[in-house]
Amino acid sequence: MEAYPVKGRLFIAAAAVGSLAAAGCSSSSSSSTAASGGTTSASAAAKTCVASIGMEGPLTGPVAPLGQEQLHFAELAVAMDNAANKTQITLVQGDTQLNPAQATTVTQQFISNSSIVAVVGPAGSQEVEAIGGPMGRAGMAFISGSATAVALTTGTYPTFFRVVSKDSVQGPQDANYIVKTLHPKDLMIVDDQEAYSTGLVSAMLPIFQAAGIKVDHESVSQKVTDFSSLVAKVTPATSVVVLPWQIAANAQQFGRDLAQQHKTAVIFGTDGLFSPGTFSITGSYVSSFGPDITAIPADVAIASAAKAKYGSFGTFGPPVFAATHVIDEAIASVCKAGQTPSRSNVLAAIKNTHEPASILGQPISFDSHGDLVNGKFFLFKITSTGKYQLIPSS
Amino acid sequence: MSFFLQELVNGITTGALYSLVALGFSMVYGVLKLLNFAHGDVYMIGAYIGFFVIQWFGGAAHVSIPVPLLLVIMFVLAAGVTGGLGVAIERFAYRPLRDAPRIAPLITAIGISFFLENAVLLLFGAQYRIYNTPEFISLSSGIRIGSVTIDTVQIMVVLLSVALMAGLQLLVNRTKWGRQVRAVAADREAAEMLGINVNFTISMTFFLGSALAGVAGVMGGLLFNQVTNTIGFIVGLKAFTAAVVGGIGSLPGAMLGGLLIGLAESFTIGYISSTYSNLLVFALLIIVMLVRPSGLLGQAQLQKV
Numbered sequence: 002m003e004a005y006p007v008k009g010r011l012f013i014a015a016a017a018v019g020s021l022a023a024a025g026c027s028s029s030s031s032s033s034t035a036a037s038g039g040t041t042s043a044s045a046a047a048k049t050c051v052a053s054i055g056m057e058g059p060l061t062g063p064v065a066p067l068g069q070e071q072l073h074f075a076e077l078a079v080a081m082d083n084a085a086n087k088t089q090i091t092l093v094q095g096d097t098q099l100n101p102a103q104a105t106t107v108t109q110q111f112i113s114n115s116s117i118v119a120v121v122g123p124a125g126s127q128e129v130e131a132i133g134g135p136m137g138r139a140g141m142a143f144i145s146g147s148a149t150a151v152a153l154t155t156g157t158y159p160t161f162f163r164v165v166s167k168d169s170v171q172g173p174q175d176a177n178y179i180v181k182t183l184h185p186k187d188l189m190i191v192d193d194q195e196a197y198s199t200g201l202v203s204a205m206l207p208i209f210q211a212a213g214i215k216v217d218h219e220s221v222s223q224k225v226t227d228f229s230s231l232v233a234k235v236t237p238a239t240s241v242v243v244l245p246w247q248i249a250a251n252a253q254q255f256g257r258d259l260a261q262q263h264k265t266a267v268i269f270g271t272d273g274l275f276s277p278g279t280f281s282i283t284g285s286y287v288s289s290f291g292p293d294i295t296a297i298p299a300d301v302a303i304a305s306a307a308k309a310k311y312g313s314f315g316t317f318g319p320p321v322f323a324a325t326h327v328i329d330e331a332i333a334s335v336c337k338a339g340q341t342p343s344r345s346n347v348l349a350a351i352k353n354t355h356e357p358a359s360i361l362g363q364p365i366s367f368d369s370h371g372d373l374v375n376g377k378f379f380l381f382k383i384t385s386t387g388k389y390q391l392i393p394s395s
Numbered sequence: 396m397s398f399f400l401q402e403l404v405n406g407i408t409t410g411a412l413y414s415l416v417a418l419g420f421s422m423v424y425g426v427l428k429l430l431n432f433a434h435g436d437v438y439m440i441g442a443y444i445g446f447f448v449i450q451w452f453g454g455a456a457h458v459s460i461p462v463p464l465l466l467v468i469m470f471v472l473a474a475g476v477t478g479g480l481g482v483a484i485e486r487f488a489y490r491p492l493r494d495a496p497r498i499a500p501l502i503t504a505i506g507i508s509f510f511l512e513n514a515v516l517l518l519f520g521a522q523y524r525i526y527n528t529p530e531f532i533s534l535s536s537g538i539r540i541g542s543v544t545i546d547t548v549q550i551m552v553v554l555l556s557v558a559l560m561a562g563l564q565l566l567v568n569r570t571k572w573g574r575q576v577r578a579v580a581a582d583r584e585a586a587e588m589l590g591i592n593v594n595f596t597i598s599m600t601f602f603l604g605s606a607l608a609g610v611a612g613v614m615g616g617l618l619f620n621q622v623t624n625t626i627g628f629i630v631g632l633k634a635f636t637a638a639v640v641g642g643i644g645s646l647p648g649a650m651l652g653g654l655l656i657g658l659a660e661s662f663t664i665g666y667i668s669s670t671y672s673n674l675l676v677f678a679l680l681i682i683v684m685l686v687r688p689s690g691l692l693g694q695a696q697l698q699k700v
Contacts, residue, residue: 061513063625065521191669220670224629226619229405230664233398250523250621257620261534262401262544279523 050088050336052347054079054328055095055111057122057132057143058321062098063223064247067273068124071146073311074318075121075325077303082329088336090329091116097123099195101131108132112139118347119143119328121321126150127196133158142348144327146320147272149290150200154370160348162367164323164359165290166376171271172204174378175243175288179205179269180212183241189266190243191219191231193251201245201271223248232258235266242266247273249280249315256282275316281387288380291316293389297362316379323359327351397542402665403658408549408618410657411556415611416634417641417649418563419481419604425580425644426600428497429489432504435631436511437480437605441473441612442622443515446524448472455527462531470555473613474606481605482598490594508627515624524622532617552614559607560650566603567646576600580644633660636676640683642693651691655679 056075059068072094079092093114095107104123111117112135120136120143123129129148136143137159144162145153151169153161179185188209192198202218209216217239219231223246232255235242242259244252252274259266259282268285275289293316294300303322307314331350332342340346356365366374381389416438423431448469453459460468488507492500528548537546567573575596578586587593615630616622633656641652659679663672683691 061516061521063623065516065625066523066623069521219664219668222629222673224625226615226621226626226629227405227409229408230402230661231669233401233405233665248523250525250623253525254620257529257534260529261546263539263542279525 050086050333050342051090052088052118052332052342053091053093053114053116054325054332055093055107055114055117055120055122055143056325057095057097057104057107057111057120057128058124059099060094060096062100064099064124064273066276067147067247067315067317068096068099070311070314070318071122071124071321073314074307074322077307077310078322078325078329081303081306082326082333086329086333088329088333090332092325093117095122097125097128099125099128101125101127104128105131105135108135112136112141117141118332118342118344119351121146121325121328124148124317125195125197126153126200129153129158129161133161136160140344140348142328142331142344142351144324144351146322146324147290147317149272150196154368154372156370158371160371162324162327162351162371164320164327164361164365164373166373166378168200168204170376171288171290171378172201173208175201175269175271175380176205176208178286178288178380179241179243180208180214183267183269185214185239185241187215187217187236187238188241188243189217189219189235189239190245191221191255193223193246193248194220195223195247197247197272198245202243205243205245223251226251226254228255228258229262231255232262232264235259235262235264237264239264239266241269243269244274245271249274249276252285253280253282256280256285272316275381275389277315277387277389278313281383283383283385283387285383286380286392287383287389288378289316290376290378291320292362292379293381293391294319294360294362296391297360299358300360300362303360319360323361323365326360327354327356327365330354330356398665400540400543402661404543404545404549406658406661407654408552408657409660410654411553412611412614412618412630412653413634413637413656414650414653415556415559415607415614416630417637417653418560418646419608420635420638421641421643421646421649422576422600422604424638426576426583426597427489427493427500429500430504430635431484431489431604432501432631432635433484433507433511434604434608435627435629435634436508436515437477437484437608437627438612438615438630438634439515439622439624439627440480440511441477441609442616442626443519443524443612444473444476444609445469445613445616446526446622449526449531455525455530458531465531466551469613470610473609475609477609477612478602478606481601481608484605485598485601490597508631512624512627519624521623526616526620526622528617528620548617552618555610555614559610560646563603563607564646572596572599633676636680640680640690642687642690645690645692648690648692655691 058071079090097104124147126148142160149168151167192202252270270287272289274280274287295304331347334350335342335346354366359365380392384390419434488503489500532547575591579596637652637656638649641648659676660672663675
């Protein structure tokens with residue numbers, strides 16, 4: 002399962018974008034459009050490699066911007082892989098709204114659909130916990146591009162994989178950076194009442210407390226947009242506010258409220274706050290499980306194709322591209338071996354994934370519990386021009 | 396003391412916003428005994444209209460007309476369009492069910508709410524739209540007393556809300572239309588027999604209530620800077636709570652309820668913890684309901700609409 006050679010990416014990306022455009026923005030028709038563009042021999046080959054992939058993500062609801070970005074990159078990956086491998090893979094969407102109950106319903110539908118051989122997603126750790134059992138019983142592989150809770154890869158969910166690192170890496174890494182580099186005496190940390198956010202807070206708090214930092218732990222719902230009262234609690238001694246949030250627009254408003262009340266605390270955010278154009282408070286830090294692929298030379302073609310088709314994007318899309326690509330390649334390898342793709346042989350192929358390079362700028366392979374081997378996080382600082390500058394030591 | 400005053404300012408501002416939205420809830424309940432759960436989504440539509448007006452005139456950083464004129468256009472257009480939307484919702488979704496069991500329009504209201512949310516998602520996408528208010532109304536243009544900051548937008552929101560609430564009170568108490576509204580609220584059939592055009596009166600009630608929500612949407616956009624298709628849910632819920640706390644059907648009650656909810660939220664976050672703000676706000680609702688089931692001004696207020 003090799004990543005695309007760099008020189009071939011431009012052509013494949015162009016073909017994929019063309020096929021997506023021909024599909025008239027249809028969100029689940031990338032396979033048919035790719036096939037229609039093939040030659041006779043390619044069509045014949047494609048007939049032998051037909052499969053569907055489920056895609057679970059928060060396509061509506063408060064975090065729909067992230068879910069839509071994930072969907073777009075999954076579509077792009079399927080289109081590019083269909084063009085490259087002459088496969089006929091179809092993406093089937095499932096909207097989970099980042100809600101475990103909704104994810105369970107979608108998962109049951111996917112399990113009942115015999116054409117679906119593997120699933121990309123879901124986005125949230127709490128959703129993985131809800132569907133891990135049924136997925137395991139169905140023998141269906143599922144790869145998340147953003148679920149980072151530590152408990153997910155302790156062996157409980159045998160068919161779960163992820164292409165991002167986990168909270169036990171990110172939380173301590175971020176907290177240590179704050180302690181050692183920003184040297185706060187007082188600090189406010191605000192969770193957004195979701196498992197992702199509270200998990201990170203739990204990983205960070207002991208480090209802050211051990212460093213003797215006075216911590217004000219607050220909590221607000223993702224749906225709240227008025228932070229003026231909370232910002233009033235930021236004391237002059239509070240030099241850092243940690244926001245492990247998923248909604249960048251909320252952090253932007255928090256930063257505006259800080260400025261409006263003449264507070265000088267620096268914002269330190271995570272993952273969802275990586276959103277150039279939405280979150281642009283100068284001097285803020287953002288740690289992310291995904292890299293800025295626009296800064297990776299080998300990803301230029303994919304980044305250009307994504308931007309041309311869908312507009313600007315953050316770091317939630319590329320890991321889903323990587324996850325989808327892993328499944329696409331697993332299906333292709335099954336077909337090349339002369340077999341018909343099924344849940345069991347695709348699962349086996351995914352377990353054997355060894356991509357020497359990927360869109361994430363690192364190799365992709367999984368350990369026995371489904372964790373990405375040598376996963377890492379990236380830390381950025383926002384400059385006065387709103388640019389996200391990678392901090393090299395991260 | 397300055398911390399108390401800052402939270403007071405924040406609470407009054409948010410409360411003014413809730414009050415405006417709560418008025419629409421209360422007006423509609425007054426005339427139809429209907430809980431219009433789509434009302435929060437009308438607020439959301441108003442916020443979108445404000446955003447698109449900013450874009451139409453060059454975007455936040457390059458507004459091509461004087462800012463006061465821009466604001467007037469934003470508010471007037473949002474009020475007009477959302478008022479019209481309210482009339483359309485009443486005409487096509489609620490009027491056919493006026494004599495149906497009360498659960499039917501209630502479910503329809505929830506359906507309309509989801510319809511609006513998802514229609515906007517389909518039309519405008521999932522991404523957050525950012526007002527970027529500080530680009531055209533400077534953060535430093537407000538008042539600073541010691542460490543208490545009151546920015547221009549907060550002042551504008553409070554003053555405009557008070558003016559609109561006072562205007563609505565005058566409209567309901569001092570005009571012929573207001574008398575008709577009160578008559579329909581008291582007894583729809585009797586009002587009809589007396590020659591009052593009930594359909595028109597109800598339509599106008601929806602227009603005004605929705606227009607206020609639209610104006611509140613623009614205020615919310617200016618204050619909180621962000622618009623997406625789900626912003627109406629939490630504001631709608633808080634405004635509904637405000638209407639119930641104040642005494643649903645009572646206009647002064649809706650205003651008082653909004654202010655109380657805003658202040659309760661602000662002081663809970665400031666003095667206790669943000670973690671418990673919703674808990675305490677809704678605990679307040681329960682306590683008021685237990686002590687005064689009709690709300691704080693629900694019985695004392697005679698001028699139901």
